[in-house]
Amino acid sequence: MEHKRVRQGFVYGLAGLFTATFVALNLAGIITLLVFFFSPFAFAGGGIAQNEQANAKCLSCHSQPGFNVVKGSATIDLYVDKTQYQASIHGTRACTSCHSDLGGVPHTNPVYGQELAQQVNQQCVACHTDEGKAYLSSIHGEQLIAGKEGAACSDCHGKHNIQKSSDPAATTYRLTISNICMNCHQGKVAQSYNYSFHGTAIKLGYTKSATCADCHGTHAILPPENPNSSVSKQNEPQTCAQCHLQAQPNFAQGNEHAVPQDQQNDFPLWIVWKIFLGLIVFDILKDGSIAVFELIRRLINTRRNTPKS
Amino acid sequence: MAQQTTTKTAPMPNFIERFDKHQRYQHILLIVSIFFLCLTGFPIKYADAAWARAIVAMFQGFDHMFTVHLVSAVCMILSGIYHIVWIVLHFKNHGPKWAMLPSFKDFKDAWHHGLYLIGVRKARPQYDRYTYLEKFEYFAVIYGILLMGLSGFVLWFPDVAAWIMPRWVIDMFRIAHSNEALVCLFALIIGHFFWVHFNPDAFPTSSVWYNGKISKQHLQEEHPLEYARLAELYGETGDNGDNLHAEQVKPPKGRLFMLVELLIYVAFVIVLLATFIPALLA
Numbered sequence: 222m223e224h225k226r227v228r229q230g231f232v233y234g235l236a237g238l239f240t241a242t243f244v245a246l247n248l249a250g251i252i253t254l255l256v257f258f259f260s261p262f263a264f265a266g267g268g269i270a271q272n273e274q275a276n277a278k279c280l281s282c283h284s285q286p287g288f289n290v291v292k293g294s295a296t297i298d299l300y301v302d303k304t305q306y307q308a309s310i311h312g313t314r315a316c317t318s319c320h321s322d323l324g325g326v327p328h329t330n331p332v333y334g335q336e337l338a339q340q341v342n343q344q345c346v347a348c349h350t351d352e353g354k355a356y357l358s359s360i361h362g363e364q365l366i367a368g369k370e371g372a373a374c375s376d377c378h379g380k381h382n383i384q385k386s387s388d389p390a391a392t393t394y395r396l397t398i399s400n401i402c403m404n405c406h407q408g409k410v411a412q413s414y415n416y417s418f419h420g421t422a423i424k425l426g427y428t429k430s431a432t433c434a435d436c437h438g439t440h441a442i443l444p445p446e447n448p449n450s451s452v453s454k455q456n457e458p459q460t461c462a463q464c465h466l467q468a469q470p471n472f473a474q475g476n477e478h479a480v481p482q483d484q485q486n487d488f489p490l491w492i493v494w495k496i497f498l499g500l501i502v503f504d505i506l507k508d509g510s511i512a513v514f515e516l517i518r519r520l521i522n523t524r525r526n527t528p529k530s
Numbered sequence: 531m532a533q534q535t536t537t538k539t540a541p542m543p544n545f546i547e548r549f550d551k552h553q554r555y556q557h558i559l560l561i562v563s564i565f566f567l568c569l570t571g572f573p574i575k576y577a578d579a580a581w582a583r584a585i586v587a588m589f590q591g592f593d594h595m596f597t598v599h600l601v602s603a604v605c606m607i608l609s610g611i612y613h614i615v616w617i618v619l620h621f622k623n624h625g626p627k628w629a630m631l632p633s634f635k636d637f638k639d640a641w642h643h644g645l646y647l648i649g650v651r652k653a654r655p656q657y658d659r660y661t662y663l664e665k666f667e668y669f670a671v672i673y674g675i676l677l678m679g680l681s682g683f684v685l686w687f688p689d690v691a692a693w694i695m696p697r698w699v700i701d702m703f704r705i706a707h708s709n710e711a712l713v714c715l716f717a718l719i720i721g722h723f724f725w726v727h728f729n730p731d732a733f734p735t736s737s738v739w740y741n742g743k744i745s746k747q748h749l750q751e752e753h754p755l756e757y758a759r760l761a762e763l764y765g766e767t768g769d770n771g772d773n774l775h776a777e778q779v780k781p782p783k784g785r786l787f788m789l790v791e792l793l794i795y796v797a798f799v800i801v802l803l804a805t806f807i808p809a810l811l812a
Binding site (some may be wrong): 506 | 573574575577578582583586591592593595596646647648649663685688689690693695696697698699700701702704705706709710712713716717720721724728729730785788789791792795796798799802803806807809810812
């Protein structure tokens with residue numbers, strides 16, 4: 222009896238303890254969430270509710286389809302897709318976190334094109350300091366800062382539709398990023414990538430294959446002549462070794478962006494290509510004409526052999 | 531090949547074994563592996579085509595398709611190894627046979643056949659066990675397997691290949707791999723398939739690949755020298771194709787059939803030449 226009561230008391234005590242802990246933890250969780258949700262410090266640039274209010278004002282004009290401004294001969298589309306923006310990674314952020322130089326509404330200081338890109342880019346760099354630092358030392362950043370043709374963050378990531386790169390909807394997703402690079406890098410670079418196994422496989426959905434960014438990097442992209450570049454002759458083997466098991470010095474012996482059509486620069490590929498085209502034509506001529514002439518002979522022979530009735 | 535040991539007393543059978551069991555197995559392994567190699571390889575060469583995407587979708591993604599490609603490649607190599615092992619054992623058990631080796635007669639036959647095709651000579655060449663075209667095809671297959679196998683392994687393990695070759699040589703292998711595939715494909719569908727499938731005497735298919743047998747009449751027509759040798763062995767005169775039962779001899783296809791086939795071939799060849807000659811000369 223004694224024992225039983227003690228045991229019972231023990232069990233009840235334990236159960237009570239568990240329940241109390243459970244309730245306390247839950248309360249703490251809910252309170253934390255509530256505090257964070259309404260706290261103005263919870264997110265950089267103000268609380269979600271506040272941002273939403275401010276953004277609603279901007280969107281009252283900018284989410285009207287066809288909203289635009291005419292500058293000289295060009296019509297500039299000022300429409301912003303509200304649902305797309307709100308679903309993006311910055312969707313809860315204030316428009317003004319990227320567009321900080323507008324000078325209020327109506328805007329006193331509207332800028333477009335390269336200038337707008339530069340303006341917004343400064344904001345991206347200010348928040349994303351690590352990527353920003355790498356980017357500013359890259360060829361793309363250097364060019365843009367110098368006011369020359371370069372690539373802004375938004376050229377690769379998009380503007381109101383930015384997503385994490387692991388999201389297939391992101392412009393920087395593995396299977397799409399190369400297309401983004403090829404918007405600007407056309408000509409032989411794009412042609413060779415599309416021809417290469419790496420590019421072909423990416424096109425067909427093979428996520429293990431190499432994108433432009435796997436070899437060149439994402440933000441610290443440098444010309445191959447720069448010894449710090451991931452594709453300089455010194456670093457290239459190591460770059461390939463991200464996927465290929467061994468960093469072979471021989472990987473750097475040859476043009477990455479080669480196409481067989483370029484007789485001058487890629488002669489070894491050109492000559493192999495021509496030899497095999499020759500074989501293909503020989504094949505068709507030999508087998509094709511034998512088949513055709515055999516059929517003709519047989520047609521003639523059957524006519525000769527058919528008894529006339 | 532086994533008939534040559536048969537005793538003289540039996541009459542010559544109406545169907546004669548041309549390929550033994552192992553030869554048929556090798557050939558079937560080769561058929562299956564090459565079928566899948568083409569099915570999973572050409573989508574990589576022509577990645578922009580809609581059909582390429584359809585095939586990738588059929589395999590539920592590039593990963594699987596590529597795996598099938600690699601597995602089939604290994605099977606193709608295995609068929610070659612099987613063949614070598616078979617030759618060695620066959621030579622050991624039955625003595626060496628050199629009927630497949632090219633000879634001077636093959637060049638004469640080729641010339642003769644050419645003249646026959648353009649109507650200068652009335653009779654076909656008298657072929658022995660293998661025609662000059664069959665020998666050519668056999669060595670083309672050996673060359674094809676060696677080249678596709680070697681270049682395939684280089685591309686499969688580029689980091690291993692790079693022990694001994696620079697990047698640009700690896701790339702040469704890629705061009706070779708991708709274009710030799712077309713050489714093989716055309717040799718198969720225009721050359722090989724004509725003789726064993728589309729040729730009116732064989733249509734829809736020669737039976738040698740599945741039961742190993744060739745009809746007496748067919749043998750006499752296409753390999754008269756071999757037939758004569760066999761007939762002598764059986765004590766027959768050598769020209770009695772017509773004492774076969776009617777149902778055992780497939781009637782040759784009609785003239786309409788041949789005409790349609792001729793048109794298809796001509797169109798096909800013209801399209802292919804119009805595609806590849808400009809690329810060659812470009």
